Each structure stands twice: as structure tokens, then as C-alpha cells.
Amino acid sequence: ISLEAVDAFIAELIKSPASVADLIGPHKDLGEALYTLASLFLGKEDAGARAKILDKLADAMSRGLVPKARSALAERILSEIRGGQRFHPESFERELETMRKLAQQLVLGACQHLSIDQVTDAFAARSKRLVSQSELEPFLETLTTPHERLNWLLRIAENIVGVSAKRSVAGYVRAQLISPRTEGYYSSEWAPPLARLRAIAELQAAVRKCHFDRGEESNLVEALSIVAAHVADRAQFFKHLAERDTGPADKALGVLRLLEKGILPAGECDERAKIFVLSLLKRADFIGSLMSEGRPPAERQARAEELSMLLKKTGRTPEVQTAAEGQTSAA
Numbered sequence: 556i557s558l559e560a561v562d563a564f565i566a567e568l569i570k571s572p573a574s575v576a577d578l579i580g581p582h583k584d585l586g587e588a589l590y591t592l593a594s595l596f597l598g599k600e601d602a603g604a605r606a607k608i609l610d611k612l613a614d615a616m617s618r619g620l621v622p623k624a625r626s627a628l629a630e631r632i633l634s635e636i637r638g639g640q641r642f643h644p645e646s647f648e649r650e651l652e653t654m655r656k657l658a659q660q661l662v663l664g665a666c667q668h669l670s671i672d673q674v675t676d677a678f679a680a681r682s683k684r685l686v687s688q689s690e691l692e693p694f695l696e697t698l699t700t701p702h703e704r705l706n707w708l709l710r711i712a713e714n715i716v717g718v719s720a721k722r723s724v725a726g727y728v729r730a731q732l733i734s735p736r737t738e739g740y741y742s743s744e745w746a747p748p749l750a751r752l753r754a755i756a757e758l759q760a761a762v763r764k765c766h767f768d769r770g771e772e773s774n775l776v777e778a779l780s781i782v783a784a785h786v787a788d789r790a791q792f793f794k795h796l797a798e799r800d801t802g803p804a805d806k807a808l809g810v811l812r813l814l815e816k817g818i819l820p821a822g823e824c825d826e827r828a829k830i831f832v833l834s835l836l837k838r839a840d841f842i843g844s845l846m847s848e849g850r851p852p853a854e855r856q857a858r859a860e861e862l863s864m865l866l867k868k869t870g871r872t873p874e875v876q877t878a879a880e881g882q883t884s885a886a
Contacts, residue, residue, distance in 0.1 A: 780822020
């Protein structure tokens with residue numbers, strides 16, 4: 556009988572923001588306060604220093620002794636997530652980190668008082684505000700290079716939820732990619748050509764992790780491949796590969812290793828790389844270069860096996876497959 560009355564009292568207390576603030580004590584910002592509220596709701600003991608009465612309250616919630624209070628706390632948490640106050644006004648990085656960790660905790664703690672759909676909708680509303688022009692553009696202006704801006708935009712996209720929010724970020728990424736400043740940046744010599752191509756390939760991989768709409772993802776990957784093709788052309792990347800003072804087998808193995816590790820961007824660059832490998836495989840001196848007599852038998856065997864493995868992993872075309880089978884069989 557007493558517990559039912561206490562439950563109703565705590566529920567009313569939690570509905571008041573001022574009372575909640577008194578209950579959990581001072582916190583640096585909303586993010587820290589929400590971690591404490593989430594730990595109470597989930598009945599966790601890892602919230603750091605907190606009053607002993609809160610440990611008792613967390614235990615009561617985890618045991619289902621105060622259902623009204625737990626339901627009120629769930630609504631209070633959702634209300635704060637949907638609200639306009641930033642978790643960490645001084646840090647965009649911490650904002651994303653808290654969004655991700657808090658969402659994971661609440662989804663894992665979903666129950667009759669807090670559904671996954673409610674959590675998703677609340678974070679979708681927060682995500683939409685976070686990527687609004689007034690929030691996002693001032694942050695982007697603090698970043699120096701197009702590469703920094705693209706990295707951050709994709710990091711934001713990976714950590715937010717909601718179709719509308721992701722579409723907004725995709726628009727910012729698209730605008731960056733069609734900017735002459737971006738192409739000029741990647742074509743400039745701030746790093747060796749291969750390092751710049753690798754940076755673009757990593758951006759493509761990041762795009763695929765963002766869960767954009769499939770058509771949007773395809774468009775962004777293609778836009779990055781166009782930037783990469785300009786980099787390769789300006790640096791005469793494939794011409795320099797062809798002119799290296801090594802045998803055709805070493806050149807082929809080197810390019811195949813780049814493809815296997817995902818260092819060359821998808822699109823025109825990796826297609827040109829496969830054409831380059833095919834031209835090497837068709838050379839009359841390829842097998843002699845691969846299995847030169849000056850190498851120990853074990854090394855020659857290892858080179859032949861590596862060539863076969865790399866060709867299988869890098870999505871070889873039928874034409875490359877035919878040429879490769881002939882060479883590896885001879886080896």
C-alpha cells in the first residue's frame with residue numbers, strides 16, 4: 556500500500572524539470588544529466604558518484620516496483636531528447652558521441668514503458684535540428700579543408716537517425732563534392748597521389764556506412780569517383796605505374812594489392828586499374844617475370860598463389876579471368 560503511494564509521488568516529482576534537477580543534483584550539461592536519468596531508468600549501477608537514494612530508486616525501477624515513476628521517467632527522458640537544448644553546446648564531437656551511446660542504451664533497455672519506436676522518433680527529431688542550417692553551417696565554417704568537412708559530414712550522417720536528417724546531410728555532402736574548391740584541393744599536391752586517392756576511397760567507404768537512401772548513396776560514391784579520376788589524371792598516376800622500373804608481374808601484384816586493400820577508389824580508378832592489370836597479364840614476358848629463375852622455388856610458388864588469390868578477391872572480369880587462368884596454370 557505504501558509503495559503504491561510512493562510510486563505515485565515519485566512519478567509526480569519526475570514530471571517537474573525543477574524537481575528532477577534537485578533529485579539528480581548538478582551536472583555540467585544536459586548530456587551528463589541524461590546519462591544519469593538513463594542509468595536510473597535502466598536500473599544501472601555505473602552512473603558514477605550519485606546519492607545513495609538514487610541507487611535505491613534505480614533498483615526499484617529495475618525490479619518493477621515503481622511502474623508509474625518509471626513511465627514518467629521514460630517520458631521525461633524522451634522530452635529532453637526531443638527538446639531544443641544541445642547535449643554538449645561546446646563540442647559537436649561529444650554531441651554525436653552522446654547521441655550514439657544514449658540511443659544504444661535506451662534501445663537495449665526498451666520495455667513497456669519505453670518502446671524502440673519512441674526512442675527512434677525522439678532521436679530523429681533531435682537529429683533533424685542538429686543538421687539544420689543554423690546549427691551545422693557555423694560548425695562547418697570552423698573546418699579548414701574540404702576533406703575535413705566531408706569527413707565530419709559523413710561522421711554526422713553515420714550517427715544521426717531519420718530519413719529527413721540524413722537527406723539534409725547528403726545535400727551538404729553533394730554540395731561539397733561539386734564545388735571546384737574540393738576538386739582543386741584533392742588535385743593539389745598536399746600529399747602524394749596515392750595518399751589522396753586513398754583518402755577518397757575512405758570517404759566512399761564512409762558513405763556506405765551512413766545508411767543513406769540507396770540512390771543517394773550511389774550518387775555520392777559516383778561523385779567521389781569522379782573526383783578521384785581527376786586526381787589520377789592530373790597526377791598521371793597510371794602512366795607512372797607503367798613506367799616503374801619493375802617487371803610486369805611485380806606491377807600487377809602491386810596494383811592488385813591496392814585493389815584488395817580498398818586503397819583505390821571505386822569507379823573509374825579501380826576499373827582502369829583492372830584494365831592495367833589485364834594488359835600486364837597479356838604480356839609475353841609476364842610468366843617469366845612472375846616465376847623468374849633467380850627466385851627460390853618456395854618464393855615462386857608463393858607469388859603464383861598470391862596472384863591467384865588477389866585476382867579472386869578483386870572482382871575480376873571474365874576477360875581478366877581468362878588471361879589469369881592461362882598465366883597461373885602456366886605458373
